[in-house]
Amino acid sequence: MSDIRVKICGLRTEADVAAVARAGAAYAGFxxxxxxxxxxxxxxxxxxxxxxxxxLAKVALVVDAEDAALDALVEAVPLDMLQLHGHESPDxxxxxxxxxxxxxxxxxxxxxxxxxxxxxxxxTVADQLLIDAKPPKGAALPGGNGLxxxxxxxxxxxxxxxxxxxxxxxxxxxxxxxxxxxxxxxxVSSGVESAPGVKDAAKMAAFVAAxxx
Numbered sequence: 001m002s003d004i005r006v007k008i009c010g011l012r013t014e015a016d017v018a019a020v021a022r023a024g025a026a027y028a029g030f031x032x033x034x035x036x037x038x039x040x041x042x043x044x045x046x047x048x049x050x051x052x053x054x055x056l057a058k059v060a061l062v063v064d065a066e067d068a069a070l071d072a073l074v075e076a077v078p079l080d081m082l083q084l085h086g087h088e089s090p091d092x093x094x095x096x097x098x099x100x101x102x103x104x105x106x107x108x109x110x111x112x113x114x115x116x117x118x119x120x121x122x123x124t125v126a127d128q129l130l131i132d133a134k135p136p137k138g139a140a141l142p143g144g145n146g147l148x149x150x151x152x153x154x155x156x157x158x159x160x161x162x163x164x165x166x167x168x169x170x171x172x173x174x175x176x177x178x179x180x181x182x183x184x185x186x187x188v189s190s191g192v193e194s195a196p197g198v199k200d201a202a203k204m205a206a207f208v209a210a211x212x213x
Contacts, residue, residue: 002212002213003184003212004178004183004184004185004186004211004212004213005026005027005164005184005185005186006023006024006025006026006027006185006186006187006188006207006208006211006212007025007026007027007028007029007059007164007185007186007187007188008020008023008025008027008028008029008187008188008189008192008199008204008207008208009027009029009030009031009038009059009061009187009188009189010029010030010031010036010038010189010190010193010197010199011028011029011030011038011048011199012038012040012044012048012197012198012199013048013199014047014048014051015201016048016199016201017048017051017052017056018051019199019201019204019205020056020204021052021053021056022201022205023201023204023205023207023208023209024208024212025056025204025208026056026057026185027056027057027058027059027081027187028048028052028056028057028058028059029059029060029061029083029187029189030045030048030049030058030059030060030061030077031061032045032060032061032062032063032065032069032073033061033062033063033085036197037196037197038189038196038197042072042073042076042077043076045060045073045076045077046076046077046078049077049078049079050078057080057081058077058078058079058080058081059079059080059081059082059083059105060073060077060079060081060082060083061083061085062082062083062084062085062086063084063085063086064086064087064088065086067099070082070096070099070100074100074102079102080102080103081102081103081104081105081127081128082096082100082102082103082104082105083104083105083106083107083130084096084104084105084106084107084126085107085130085132088106090121090122090124090125091125093106093122093125093126094125097125097126097127103127103128104125104126104127104128105126105127105128105129105130105164106122106125106126106128106129106130107129107130107131107132107166108122108129108130108131108132109132109133109134109135110131110132110133110134110149110153110154110167111133111134111149112150112153113153115134115153116153116154116157119131119159119163120159120160123159123160123161124160126161127161127162128161128162128163128164128185129159129161129162129163129164130163130164130166130187131154131163131164131165131166131167132149132166132167132187133148133149133166133167133168134149148167148168148169148173148177149167149168151165151177151180151181152180154181154183155180155181155182156181156182162184162185163183163185164183164185164186164187165177165178165181165183165185165186165187166186166187166188168191169186169187169188169191169207170188170191170192170207171191171192171203171206171207171209171210172210174186174188174191174207174210174211175210175211175213178211178213186211188207191203191207192204192206192207
């Protein structure tokens, strides 16, 4: 599984970025959502993005952000990808991809078979898909809740674009998740933390090692 690509999301310090790079992850995720304990200001994110070594893709997670906020984000922070984690429509995804000239990853929450149709819709406009556990009704966060979903729903399936598995992954279960779904990319946030928003370097290293097996 050495070709598995890992994204670690919700980084908040330069030490986090260094630990992610040292562990061998492919993507570093920065969160721009005020309700999240992982939220960053543009100034904080710029420092982290500039500290990222060449080859570590810098991904900005946003939730139903308006153009003005995204304009400011893209101008201030050197990014490699936008991750849309809200209720953005396929048309909105296509428009943002064209507006900024950046690859776009669209997150889709999955709880049952009925949620899979959206993956096909978004695969026609996004560069990548992130398949996450659908947050429970009334949840404050659209992701990063440490919840998983029934992996059998996506096992051995293919879409028009590369996809990434998320939702409740930890160093203890990521290898099993990959084996059962055949995912080639995985995403983690709360599963490598010692407290909400506080990344644990040892857990991050263990997650990447387990994923790449």
